[in-house]
């Protein structure tokens with residue numbers, strides 16, 4: 089049984105809610121997400137878990153295009169095209185999975201959502217935030233998340249989690265030009281999440297995810313309980 093457990097008053101408040109787990113690469117959000125879902129199910133909730141991009145047949149096809157483009161140096165994808173593909177997958181996900189689950193009173197938990205697009209294609213990539221929100225209004229309709237949990241990590245911790253070779257060693261960004269270019273991008277991603285949280289503090293919960301899994305999980309439960 090995962091601890092701390094989700095108590096009955098929080099269980100009631102989670103029914104029919106839409107919660108997003110998000111954060112920079114290497115934030116450890118997926119570990120926390122699995123643990124939270126196990127606790128929610130143990131508390132008697134039916135959980136609809138969705139992962140972006142993908143989660144539907146059409147979304148998985150869009151995911152392939154997005155991932156292929158990543159590896160195709162000779163055919164770089166236009167950033168607006170990339171943003172709209174993420175949003176297209178999201179629109180399908182809303183109609184096919186999120187809306188019906190919320191109407192059944194289930195708890196919807198998404199691994200990444202529009203907050204990722206705002207951070208990666210917006211704050212880090214350079215697309216104007218109002219443009220992303222405008223497309224977002226078309227894609228999401230009335231299904232905006234009730235809560236976005238941001239697992240915040242500094243770049244050194246994130247790097248160490250992503251690259252097992254760096255674990256336990258001093259991280260030196262100056263060693264690799266491409267790696268350090270990646271750092272600048274990831275710094276903007278992190279900053280983007282923090283700015284979103286600052287602008288919408290009722291909907292966002294920022295958790296210091298540099299620590300060990302147990303204290304992070306403790307903050308997650310108390311933070312969700314305080315926000316919902």
Ligand code: TYD
Nearest residue numbers: 113118140141174200201202204205208209
């Ligand atoms: P993936 O391996 O599916 O997931 P994760 O990092 O969550 O384990 O990678 C998804 C990548 O796509 C990740 O680097 C974030 C990025 N992304 C965007 O750039 N924009 C978006 O809207 C979404 C949903 C993801």
